Amino acid sequence: MFSLTAEEVAKNRDRLCELDGVIGDGDHGLAMDAGWQAASKAVLQLDEVEAAPTFLFNTAAKAFLNAVGASSGPLYATAFMRAGTAVKDKHTLSDDDFLDAFRAMAQGIQDRGKAETGEKTMIDAWRPAADAAMEARRTGANISACLDAAVRAARDGCEATRDMVAAKGRSSRLGDRALGHIDPGAASAVIVIEAISAFLTRYDG
Numbered sequence: 001m002f003s004l005t006a007e008e009v010a011k012n013r014d015r016l017c018e019l020d021g022v023i024g025d026g027d028h029g030l031a032m033d034a035g036w037q038a039a040s041k042a043v044l045q046l047d048e049v050e051a052a053p054t055f056l057f058n059t060a061a062k063a064f065l066n067a068v069g070a071s072s073g074p075l076y077a078t079a080f081m082r083a084g085t086a087v088k089d090k091h092t093l094s095d096d097d098f099l100d101a102f103r104a105m106a107q108g109i110q111d112r113g114k115a116e117t118g119e120k121t122m123i124d125a126w127r128p129a130a131d132a133a134m135e136a137r138r139t140g141a142n143i144s145a146c147l148d149a150a151v152r153a154a155r156d157g158c159e160a161t162r163d164m165v166a167a168k169g170r171s172s173r174l175g176d177r178a179l180g181h182i183d184p185g186a187a188s189a190v191i192v193i194e195a196i197s198a199f200l201t202r203y204d205g
């Protein structure tokens with residue numbers, strides 16, 4: 001999952017920098033690329049059999065944080081740490097465990113950055129994505145369908161940031177000038193959630 005996501009983020013590195021160049025400082029693609037490459041590399045070095053999911057997520061968190069100086073560093077590091085806590089003491093992850101980890105990622109980002117939806121951040125993609133996945137699960141959807149719902153909600157949430165004024169992060173200094181542009185963190189969240197979904201569809205029997 002980490003490798004696949006790192007690959008997709010790398011493909012979108014320049015586009016994410018361009019988006020951040022419009023309403024931020026232009027480094028978001030570099031930050032996300034560095035973070036996911038580092039996390040993926042660190043995770044690949046772990047012993048596949050010995051490393052419990054919690055340890056794996058914590059390893060990813062440390063690597064991501066060390067590799068990234070931008071705001072997205074602590075936000076994703078917290079996401080991974082919370083995912084690790086959500087699956088504590090598990091050796092393998094059931095579909096529900098995986099969804100718990102996914103929801104914990106969104107909650108971790110929200111707790112760390114204190115953003116609510118509507119403030120033009122990655123939370124505008126992550127929050128509705130996590131909510132849509134859990135709602136789909138509640139109505140009996142399988143994990144692929146849950147992540148499909150998450151992807152759709154993330155895309156809609158990202159698109160909605162176009163009409164928002166930023167209340168958190170660097171672009172909050174721009175006021176109305178941020179209007180008309182999507183948030184780079186929301187755009188990268190869509191890529192990450194799409195990759196997680198693609199991974200699950202690939203490995204879900």
Ligand code: ADP
Nearest residue numbers: 028031070071072113115121122168169184185
């Ligand atoms: P920086 O702004 O430090 O250069 P990045 O370019 O890596 O960091 O990331 C910018 C993105 O981080 C924004 O587009 C936004 O989605 C997200 N972000 C910034 N502050 C917050 C916050 N408090 N909560 C959630 N997301 C945030």
Ligand code: MG
Nearest residue numbers: 024025027028
């Ligand atoms: Mg930036």
